[in-house]
Amino acid sequence: MRKGSQLVVDLNILGENYSKVKDLAPNSDVLFMVKADAYGHGLVPVSSYAHKELGIKDFGCASVGEAMALRSQLKDEKFEIYVFSDTQLELTEFSQYYVNHRVKPVLKTLQDLDFFLNCDDFKFFPICLKFNTGMNRLGIDFDKREQVIDLLKKHGRSEVHHLMTHFACASQSMNKNKRNIKAREEFNILKEDFRNAGISVEYTSIANSGAIEQKVGLDESHIRPGLMMYGPSSLNPGLEQLSHYNGRLISRLETYVINTFEVEQGQPIGYGATPVPHAGVVAVIALGYGDGFPTRFRGAKLRFQEEIGVVSGRVNMDMSSVLFDKNSKIKGGDKFTVWDQDTEFYKQLCTHAQSIPYEIFCQITPRVPRIYSLK
Numbered sequence: 001m002r003k004g005s006q007l008v009v010d011l012n013i014l015g016e017n018y019s020k021v022k023d024l025a026p027n028s029d030v031l032f033m034v035k036a037d038a039y040g041h042g043l044v045p046v047s048s049y050a051h052k053e054l055g056i057k058d059f060g061c062a063s064v065g066e067a068m069a070l071r072s073q074l075k076d077e078k079f080e081i082y083v084f085s086d087t088q089l090e091l092t093e094f095s096q097y098y099v100n101h102r103v104k105p106v107l108k109t110l111q112d113l114d115f116f117l118n119c120d121d122f123k124f125f126p127i128c129l130k131f132n133t134g135m136n137r138l139g140i141d142f143d144k145r146e147q148v149i150d151l152l153k154k155h156g157r158s159e160v161h162h163l164m165t166h167f168a169c170a171s172q173s174m175n176k177n178k179r180n181i182k183a184r185e186e187f188n189i190l191k192e193d194f195r196n197a198g199i200s201v202e203y204t205s206i207a208n209s210g211a212i213e214q215k216v217g218l219d220e221s222h223i224r225p226g227l228m229m230y231g232p233s234s235l236n237p238g239l240e241q242l243s244h245y246n247g248r249l250i251s252r253l254e255t256y257v258i259n260t261f262e263v264e265q266g267q268p269i270g271y272g273a274t275p276v277p278h279a280g281v282v283a284v285i286a287l288g289y290g291d292g293f294p295t296r297f298r299g300a301k302l303r304f305q306e307e308i309g310v311v312s313g314r315v316n317m318d319m320s321s322v323l324f325d326k327n328s329k330i331k332g333g334d335k336f337t338v339w340d341q342d343t344e345f346y347k348q349l350c351t352h353a354q355s356i357p358y359e360i361f362c363q364i365t366p367r368v369p370r371i372y373s374l375k
């Protein structure tokens with residue numbers, strides 16, 4: 001564990017972002033995606049705030065383990081949990097867990113559905129179906145919809161609780177990208193076919209952050225935002241003008257300067273003895289790849305007050321070197337902020353690392369304590 005290097009999560013900003021999401025989609029309920037430890041920000045504190053303070057009633061996990069953590073740690077709360085990808089229905093302990101703890105598995109293959117319908121535990125349990133409309137990962141094939149309808153009828157089930165699909169290219173244009181257009185068309189056909197077959201559909205959802213930002217999929221009963229709730233836009237660099245969303249990062253990655261020293265141009269620093277490109281002051285900060293500060297941050301520009309420094313030499317497991325100009329005021333013990341609420345700065349950092357905002361959040365390791373601030 002670190003002290004002095006921390007991810008400070010400002011839950012008030014989560015509230016701000018949620019209001020902005022609701023402004024975009026006033027008629028939809030939010031199914032908040034909190035998989036992967038709430039995108040690295042802490043599953044339980046984030047979900048707890050979202051439920052108790054913001055009134056969010058639906059949460060999305062990826063695995064049963066995540067759902068168990070949420071249910072067991074927020075015991076008295078009444079909210080719904082969906083498990084999306086890693087449902088493992090066939091494990092008896094899990095099928096019973098779903099039923100006994102009101103956790104809803106999203107069925108994403110025909111085998112899943114078949115198993116579910118034949119399992120006594122699920123006899124009266126709500127059916128959540130995810131269809132593949134071009135994502136080609138998980139999801140029941142669009143072409144198998146008749147089979148699905150027949151199966152449901154055969155088992156006397158005339159209601160689907162939540163019908164979903166997922167966009168493969170929501171970080172691209174909703175109106176120009178052919179896959180996005182096709183997914184919307186197929187989802188409309190799905191809803192219609194279910195209706196025509198006499199199967200009622202209680203809830204529907206299609207939109208993840210990229211779609212919500214582009215105001216697509218907002219007339220379904222639910223939207224499923226993940227990334228945008230944590231601040232960043234999900235749109236690819238260069239497509240910012242398509243977004244109607246302007247969130248702020250809910251987290252700040254803070255560390256401190258362990259030591260500073262002066263260098264001459266060409267002087268080697270650290271592992272691999274990388275020569276520095278110019279004379280200046282090197283600040284050694286208490287974050288390395290062991291904290292989820294990736295080696296690909298090498299060359300990235302970081303800010304210290306009014307100054308700009310560059311991550312220089314190799315990023316180490318426990319620390320990194322940031323090169324500043326000769327007359328820099330930085331000194332040992334100074335607080336150093338890698339990213340703050342500025343989403344643009346964060347996105348540039350991710351682009352520099354040839355990564356995406358999702359990954360940089362998720363890879364912050366448990367060595368970095370998450371600290372929750374509420375003003």
Ligand SMILES: *Cc1c(COP(=O)(O)O)cnc(C)c1O
Pocket residue numbers: 033035084166207208209210224225226227228234
């Ligand atoms: C992760 C996920 C989302 C949220 O995606 P973002 O791009 O983070 O908004 C929505 N739906 C499903 C099925 C997901 O797996």
